[in-house]
Amino acid sequence: MSQYENLGLPLIHAGKVRELYALDDPGKLLMVATDNISAYDFVLEPAVPGKGIVLTQLSLWWFGQLADLIDNHLISTDVPAAVAGRAMITERLDMVPIEAVARGYLTGSGWIEYQDSGTVCGVQLPAGLHDGSRLAEPIFTPARKAELGEHDENISFEQMCAEIGDDLGAKLRDATLSIYRRAEQITRERGIILADTKLEFGLRADGTLVLADEVLTPDSSRFWDAREWEHGRLASFDKQYLRDWLAHDSDWDRSGSVPPPPLPPHIVEKTRERYLLAFQRLTGDELVLN
Missing domain, CATH: 3.30.470.20 (ATP-grasp fold, B domain)
Incomplete structure (x- = not known):
């Protein structure tokens, strides 16, 4: 099930964190980073607000740092307004x-x-x-x-x-x-x-x-x-902070079949803070999320 049905594009694949959409050009894809967060092979609830924007913007920065080492799949960041900041148009590989x-x-x-x-x-x-x-x-x-x-x-x-x-x-x-x-x-x-x-x-x-x-x-x-x-x-x-909470403080049995419990608000916020701090420390820029 797509989180961005309003795009009006065919959904090719929905993973734990990313969704891939077909474009008119068969050699291109729209890759969207959602705010989902996963750990121990589960997608956790609730999502971490703005996380998909952090992932996309940091990936774009790294593509620039590595451009002389290897080609990357980025074609454009000219994407629909509904996914601006969290999406890129990429090669289909x-x-x-x-x-x-x-x-x-x-x-x-x-x-x-x-x-x-x-x-x-x-x-x-x-x-x-x-x-x-x-x-x-x-x-x-x-x-x-x-x-x-x-x-x-x-x-x-x-x-x-x-x-x-x-x-x-x-x-x-x-x-x-x-x-x-x-x-x-x-x-x-x-x-x-x-x-x-x-x-x-x-x-x-x-x-x-x-x-x-x-x-x-x-x-x-x-x-x-x-x-x-x-x-x-x-x-x-x-996201080790989140993993540690699941493993040690949540009373969740990783060996069982029951999905993890919902993330407490403070765990979501602290995880979000760590992602934003990583972006700032690495790029030297502050990423402001709405």
Whole structure:
């Protein structure tokens, strides 16, 4: 069900956060970022007001920072007034069915796997690391995209190549690590640590690899305050605050079949504040939402 039926455009796909609409030109799409927020494979209620605008505007800023590294799918921001600020017109691509993840720090699902096996997606790591450890070199840890409501599955580089081919697999890895290294340098200059990020890519008809979807936002990345990290604390500018509430303070049983409870107003507001602060710290501009 579309949140923007008044656009009068055919809805192609409605994901957890984004909606894709067909345009008269078959080579173009309208991509709209809603205010939905997801965690643990659930879309949560209520939405976070203005979140879709933050994601879109930050993605546009990052596309500019990365333009010399890789092509991206952006064509125009001349979109219908009903979705102004939260939408872009993009190329229609053949999307690669892989979440391309770069990790420069050990945390999240990587930390969980490391504690069990000393590896992350088949990459052997040194002993003695802790949650939040900086890795000697960033690593590429792909995941197989799942259907809506299912878990993405972490896989090894070899498994990925078996599915999409060695040549495309190598291009995906190299592009992901190149983007991460550039972005990590930019965020560090602004007092933010980019712990990890997930990227999506598509292919043009001529085989060109293109950066697509959102990029380096609080939805797709872990951002930490650099000064806090130096003191051993992981203070986030992303939706980890919301995840922590669900996991520790909401009395929700993640192992059960009952959906998460509604988000309290203060959790929604604090999450919104963190997204806006991430935008301001990264871009140097203040994003004013109505």
